[in-house]
Amino acid sequence: MTETADLIVLGAGAAGSAAAYHAARRNLRVVLLEQFEIDHQRGSSYGASRIIRYAYDHPAYVRLVSAAYPAWAELEREAGETLVYPTGGVDIGRRGEPPFEATLQTLRDEEIPFELLDPAEAERRFPQFRLDADMLMIYQADAAVLPASRCVRAHVRLAEQYGAVVHAGEPVQSIELRDHGVTVRTARQTYSAAAMVLAAGAWANDLLAPLGFPLPLRPVRCQENYFAPLHPASYETGVMPVFVAHLPEYPFRPYGLPSLDGSGFKLGQHGGPDFDPHRAGRPMDEDALASVRQFAERHLPGATNQHLSSRVCLYTMTPDEHFIVDAHPAHPNLIVGAACSGHGFKFSPVLGSILVDLATEGVTLHDISLFRANRFSED
């Protein structure tokens, strides 16, 4: 028998769980299909923490973050739990380095308040850091930590409370697109709906390629590393800012987040080697661990005093590291939210809302022109 709905959402990561929540909240009949369990550890959206911050090198993201903050606040109210933990954020870099300069310029252009600190002032304000003499620090007070797994679970829980039907452990095997509808098959059931949101993360091309809509996606493995610092109290949320280091000597930007709910101080690198998401195991990478330790020895002494754990997580990169949020070129009832390129979590409540706008109205009030799928095929 075929189960019918208004909207099928594929994938219960950050994007899909948020889309299911927004659709159900708008009184749509929603089916959310996830191949693994909710909050599993094989995709991109699980774990202790993610950064939300205005500091970006492109105005489109700053504007989207401005919409994301109130969306998170609304989710917190509905979920009845704290999901945004203010802690401030810093970017460190050198004058003249393009990503650092672009971030400064965007904050200025978008009139986001920030402070620019020289090394002495930076180390006085944030004694956890050691900066080289030619470095600067941008401080932006609104940056915060999001408890990733709890956010995804809150979206799924509230979607169900609004009536969404959630099927975990049910991989979608095929999608059939018609002019006025979508049919989806799993080993268990056939589903049919007027529209579909496909938010399949690193697995997206398994489903999009047979639909004639392959995207230039590159899944890569990234590693989160957790530490007990020498002075743990200085690395707690509310004391230690989140940080991103724009330093060309590190091919993948080092970043860090304070400890949240006993997680330990988290250090990672923005990027990593290609990785096949179908591989069952996610073994730890000793080189990635050594690299963040090396950064900490120079710029965060004592931060990596004791290694607690490391976990592999996937990024799904596009060539320009901008998202893809668009409809199938021949079937506007299939909306793809993909390739968040390692920075999509902070936007998930607003991204979910945009995906539902596109699936139901074909348009959204948000400016998503940067995320068109056909930008890679243009001259």
Ligand SMILES: Cc1cc2nc3c(=O)[nH]c(=O)nc-3n(C[C@H](O)[C@H](O)[C@H](O)COP(=O)(O)OP(=O)(O)OC[C@H]3O[C@@H](n4cnc5c(N)ncnc54)[C@H](O)[C@@H]3O)c2cc1C
């Ligand atoms: C280590 C790490 C740190 C990060 N830090 C930040 C940060 O600080 N700030 C920030 O904003 N972003 C950050 N990100 C990026 C952010 O987490 C991701 O952009 C976001 O989680 C992507 O969510 P998604 O829903 O697109 O993908 P996923 O979470 O991978 O979800 C896709 C889902 O689709 C399911 N699926 C796939 N195929 C099928 C199928 N055939 N049938 C059914 N289900 C299917 C998968 O199982 C999966 O659950 C980080 C990412 C990582 C890995």
